[in-house]
Amino acid sequence: MSFDASSARGDLILTRITKEYGDFKAVDDLSLTIPKGSFFALLGPSGCGKTTTLRMIAGLEEPTVGSIHLGETDITTTKPYQRPINTVFQNYALFPHLTIFENIAFGLRRRGIKDVDAEVNKVLNLVELPHLAGRKPTQLSGGQQQRIALARAIVNKPALLLLDEPLGALDLKLRRQMQIELKWIQKEVGLTFVHVTHDQEEAMTMADTIAVMNEGQIEQMGSPADLYDNPETAFVANFLGQSNLIKGTITGNDGDSLVVDLYGQKISVPKNRSHAVDNSMYAGIRPEKFRISLLDTPVSGNVLTGGRIEDVSYIGVSTQYQVEMPWGQELMVFEQNDDGVAPFNKGDAVNISWAPVFTFALRGDEDVTAGSEVTPEDLDEE
Amino acid sequence: MSKKIADATAPRISPVVKFQRWFGRNLIRVYMFLAFTYLFIPVAYTFAFSFNDSGKSNLVWKGFTLDNWKNPCGAPEVCNALANSIKIGFLATLFSTILGTMIAFAIGRHNFKGRSTSNLLIFLPMATPEIVLGASLLSLFLVFKINPGFWPTVIAHVMFCISFVVVTVKARIASLDPRLEQAAMDLYANEIQTFRRVTLPLVAPGIAGAALLAFSLSFDDFIITNFNSGTVITFPKFVYTAAARGIPAQANVIGSGMFFLALAIVIAGQILNRRKAR
Numbered sequence: 001m002s003f004d005a006s007s008a009r010g011d012l013i014l015t016r017i018t019k020e021y022g023d024f025k026a027v028d029d030l031s032l033t034i035p036k037g038s039f040f041a042l043l044g045p046s047g048c049g050k051t052t053t054l055r056m057i058a059g060l061e062e063p064t065v066g067s068i069h070l071g072e073t074d075i076t077t078t079k080p081y082q083r084p085i086n087t088v089f090q091n092y093a094l095f096p097h098l099t100i101f102e103n104i105a106f107g108l109r110r111r112g113i114k115d116v117d118a119e120v121n122k123v124l125n126l127v128e129l130p131h132l133a134g135r136k137p138t139q140l141s142g143g144q145q146q147r148i149a150l151a152r153a154i155v156n157k158p159a160l161l162l163l164d165e166p167l168g169a170l171d172l173k174l175r176r177q178m179q180i181e182l183k184w185i186q187k188e189v190g191l192t193f194v195h196v197t198h199d200q201e202e203a204m205t206m207a208d209t210i211a212v213m214n215e216g217q218i219e220q221m222g223s224p225a226d227l228y229d230n231p232e233t234a235f236v237a238n239f240l241g242q243s244n245l246i247k248g249t250i251t252g253n254d255g256d257s258l259v260v261d262l263y264g265q266k267i268s269v270p271k272n273r274s275h276a277v278d279n280s281m282y283a284g285i286r287p288e289k290f291r292i293s294l295l296d297t298p299v300s301g302n303v304l305t306g307g308r309i310e311d312v313s314y315i316g317v318s319t320q321y322q323v324e325m326p327w328g329q330e331l332m333v334f335e336q337n338d339d340g341v342a343p344f345n346k347g348d349a350v351n352i353s354w355a356p357v358f359t360f361a362l363r364g365d366e367d368v369t370a371g372s373e374v375t376p377e378d379l380d381e382e
Numbered sequence: 383m384s385k386k387i388a389d390a391t392a393p394r395i396s397p398v399v400k401f402q403r404w405f406g407r408n409l410i411r412v413y414m415f416l417a418f419t420y421l422f423i424p425v426a427y428t429f430a431f432s433f434n435d436s437g438k439s440n441l442v443w444k445g446f447t448l449d450n451w452k453n454p455c456g457a458p459e460v461c462n463a464l465a466n467s468i469k470i471g472f473l474a475t476l477f478s479t480i481l482g483t484m485i486a487f488a489i490g491r492h493n494f495k496g497r498s499t500s501n502l503l504i505f506l507p508m509a510t511p512e513i514v515l516g517a518s519l520l521s522l523f524l525v526f527k528i529n530p531g532f533w534p535t536v537i538a539h540v541m542f543c544i545s546f547v548v549v550t551v552k553a554r555i556a557s558l559d560p561r562l563e564q565a566a567m568d569l570y571a572n573e574i575q576t577f578r579r580v581t582l583p584l585v586a587p588g589i590a591g592a593a594l595l596a597f598s599l600s601f602d603d604f605i606i607t608n609f610n611s612g613t614v615i616t617f618p619k620f621v622y623t624a625a626a627r628g629i630p631a632q633a634n635v636i637g638s639g640m641f642f643l644a645l646a647i648v649i650a651g652q653i654l655n656r657r658k659a660r
Binding site for chain 1: 559561562564565566567568569570571572575579580583584
């Protein structure tokens with residue numbers, strides 16, 4: 001049975017979706033609600049199932065198990081052309097035999113919209129390319145094609161706009177610019193955007209809410225700040241930015257904090273940032289939250305003593321230090337260069353300190369390397 | 383300017399070295415010239431002898447005339463044969479292009495049991511010697527009590543053209559990005575609209591190329607036609623028969639005409655493509 005769902009509006013609700021290809025589960029029992037009007041990012045490494053999820057939302061794949069609702073309407077088995085959902089494809093997929101104008105008008109004409117000219121011109125102005133209406137896609141630069149692909153989708157005012165790695169083919173500078181522009185356009189047109197990417201920076205720049213996917217499941221979902229400051233798993237801690245994860249044991253309570261023993265040194269961790277299930281845990285601290293001080297400088301907060309600077313790299317806005325701790329682990333520290341010179345030298349004996357609120361705690365049985373060996377830059381498309 | 387200065391200060395170069403350098407730089411041009419000469423001498427010969435004031439046999443140059451071009455149907459039966467060839471070619475092209483395109487889509491786009499076998503079998507008629515095909519088709523027609531003639535020839539031509547159409551169109555389909563069709567569906571085009579608005583226009587150049595190929599294969603086929611056409615005279619059959627007693631210059635006129643027509647179609651296609659790309 002198929003019916004017209006094109007007037008459906010509301011939140012997008014995925015309920016217990018599984019997609020199998022033979023023995024391989026691309027998406028594994030995934031449930032997700034994407035609120036109307038939000039800019040939502042599905043973030044994860046290659047093969048995590050994010051593109052498959054997007055294709056199921058678009059109607060290009062059917063889930064093996066589970067249902068997809070748009071508001072009250074069940075769209076699980078409807079055809080792509082019956083859904084009020086449009087996609088900006090990874091390589092844009094502009095029709096090479098049609099002019100830019102006709103590319104953008106394609107969806108309007110299929111739906112029998114009356115005022116095609118006005119609508120197309122309006123959206124061409126929105127993406128600031130009105131002078132290209134008569135050209136063919138091959139005569140446009142990558143950045144221009146990207147904007148036309150976006151225009152071709154949003155001109156239909158869909159309930160949901162899907163973006164499949166939309167900026168992957170652009171160079172870094174253009175990508176930055178388009179990130180800002182996309183976010184602006186989303187606010188301007190007020191549509192729900194669902195953005196699939198493996199680039200954590202891109203996701204953090206644009207999205208209100210990020211769902212980090214790994215092996216067909218959602219690892220964690222939240223605002224960019226939530227995910228960054230309070231990751232629940234080692235995968236999230238490592239995939240989004242970098243983390244220092246130090247093995248420890250929870251030894252007691254102190255009001256809203258836990259007392260934690262890291263190789264004989266006591267620190268405190270806020271209870272609401274602890275995801276440990278028993279006494280064994282990993283304490284996690286982002287490199288830029290650490291402060292380095294010489295042994296005789298008084299410090300407050302959490303302190304780890306006995307460090308020795310192993311390596312200093314000056315990279316302009318900050319200096320990155322590798323500090324070897326007494327238990328053999330090297331910690332990463334990023335210090336802002338706001339006092340003119342790099343004050344510490346290789347071989348200096350130092351303390352490391354940080355504000356206790358910046359500590360998060362992960363389960364002690366986590367694989368501390370999860371998510372860190374996949375560097376987003378050298379990932380290909382799925 | 384800088385070249386002059388370089389010449390003035392450069393040591394003298396022997397003519398042999400100079401020639402070697404010139405030859406090295408222009409080797410590809412020399413080769414190209416020779417290759418094209420080889421390819422086009424027969425065409426040029428045919429064209430030149432279409433102006434021969436030949437009388438009965440067009441083997442020796444006897445003087446220039448425009449009479450043959452003014453009256454291409456002057457030789458007995460030549461235009462009748464040409465008309466038959468065009469009719470057969472048109473029908474064979476029409477049917478083989480439609481059927482072949484459908485097969486190409488089936489093989490190129492769908493997974494079905496026996497797909498790779500069909501893919502292989504499609505090549506067989508191309509690999510089979512024409513003489514065998516022609517003879518066995520004739521005996522097949524006779525078994526079914528069908529006399530050789532116009533329609534058996536059309537059927538035979540459709541049969542051997544289909545393979546070429548399939549191969550040509552399939553190549554075009556293979557180069558088609560499936561995401562374009564997905565994008566069309568995403569933009570509210572149903573299956574039929576997607577095919578008509580996106581798939582077909584993008585595959586069209588391949589289909590057009592296949593049709594041209596089918597027509598030219600059918601037009602100049604002699605072997606299979608000779609077995610199956612009975613009393614129907616096609617242009618190649620006419621030329622072959624005429625060769626015994628001397629080919630009339632009108633055959634050269636028609637041959638040259640076909641060549642220039644084909645050339646015009648190719649050039650027009652190129653211009654159209656360039657316009658489209660612009």
